[in-house]
Amino acid sequence: MITVERNILLAAPLDSAVAYLEDFGRTVEWDPGTVHCVRVDEGALRPGATWHNTSRFRGRTTELSYRLEVREPARLVFVGTNSTVVAKDEMLFEARSAGGTSLTYRASFLFKGLARLATPFLRTELERLADAVAQRLPSAVAEYER
Template sequence: MPTVSRTFSVSPMPHQVIDYLKDFGNAVEWDPGTQRCTRTDSGPIGEGATWHNVSKILGVTAELTYTLESLGSGNLVFVGKNKSSTSTEKIYVDAANTGSVITYRNELEMHGPIALFNPVLKLYFEKLANDTEKQLTSVLNRLPIEEKK
C-alpha cells in the first residue's frame, strides 16, 4: 500500500485551515491530480459529506467518491473509494507561533490486479506529495490571516 506523508508550515491559524480544507471541493485548487471535485450531497459540511472526485493519475482518469469520515478542530479524514482503490487522506493541523503546522498523509490501497503496480505507484505518489505540499502551502498562505482565537 503506497503511503506518503508531508509536514509543513503555513501562515493561517488552524481553524482557518480546517474551515478551508473541510470542503473537499477545494481540492481542485490544492491537489495537482484533481481535475474536478463536486459535492454530491447538500447541507452544512460535516462528517458524512460526500464529493465526486475526478483525478488524472499517470495519464489515467480515476473517479472516486470521497466521504468526510472525521472532522475535528485539528484534523480531517477523507476516504475516497472506487472499485479498484481506496484513498485515505488524513490531515492534522496544529497551532504554531506564526500559524499552523500541517501533516498531510495519503494512504492508497489498490484492489485487484492493479495492486501489482504498488512499487511504481509509490514513486509516483512521492512526487505527487511534493507537488501537493507546494500547491497546498501556496493556496493556504493566500487565505486572509486572522488572529489566534
C-alpha cells in the same frame, strides 16, 4: 498499501486552515492530480459529507467517491473509493506560536484487484505528487485567507 506524508507550514491560523481544507471540493486548488471535485450532498460540512472527484494519475482519468469520515478541531480524514483503490487523506493540524499552522498531510492508497500488482511501481509517482501538494497547498490557503 502506499502511504506518503508531508509536513507543511501554513501561514494561516488553525481554524482558517481547517475551514479551508474541510471542503474537499477545494482540492482542485491544491492537488495537481485533481481535475474536478464537486460536493454531492448538501448542508453543513460534517462527517458523512460526500464529493465526486475526478483525478488524473499516470495519464489516466479516474473517478472516486470521497466521504468526510472525521471532522475534529485539529483533524480531518477523507476516504475515497472506486473499483481499484481506497484512498485515505488524513490531515493533522497544530497551531504554531508564530500564528501559523503546522499541517501533517498523510495520504494512503490501498489498491484492489489487479491494480494491487502495480503497487510496488507507484510509490515514486505518489511521492512526486505529495511533493507537488506540499508546494501548492500553502499558497492556496494563503489565497483563501485574503
